[in-house]
Amino acid sequence: DTGVSQNPRHKITKRGQNVTFRCDPISEHNRLYWYRQTLGQGPEFLTYFQNEAQLEKSRLLSDRFSAERPKGSFSTLEIQRTEQGDSAMYLCASSLDLGQNSPLHFGNGTRLTVT
């Protein structure tokens, strides 16, 4: 098991472009989370999947953001019409469905820079 994998590691894009990130969770993990983190802040929750179902979205997530987990395995996060404020590290995490006491395993993230 190689842990949670995220691609790409870095993405530089121009304002107004669309970007898509991919997350491959640990294979037996049915929970998947997306977070965003900016410098000096803790990770900020974006959305949560249980298998292929998106069960929770942060109110902070604008309609330019969409996430999918079509077969309950890998997930994608798309940002449309990127803005400079979208520049951040986007983290994916996965866990087993063991209730509250199930540690989140984070990937190394995708660093997005919007110019």
Place this chain on the structure above:
Amino acid sequence: GQSLEQPSEVTAVEGAIVQINCTYQTSGFYGLSWYQQHDGGAPTFLSYNALDGLEETGRFSSFLSRSDSYGYLLLQELQMKDSASYFCAPPSNTGKLIFGQGTTLQVKP
């Protein structure tokens, strides 16, 4: 709503003991998790307290008092590699974690 309070920065010397406090307000409390994050790295799980008391894992211990809405992370025999950010985060019933700003620990020689 939910709120978390931790000191923003703590400095200590190698070999010392440091305690990072966390007070929280949350609806539907299930327990308290602690994560460590090195600069440029991913957050990694350290410990979880579901019940009151002390949980020990090697040099790290975590304490919870549900009646006081308070917990702490205790790091003993500090090493330079312990320099990192530390986050307390209560999980929701779905395991979702809400992180605060965390505590930056700087270990000096």
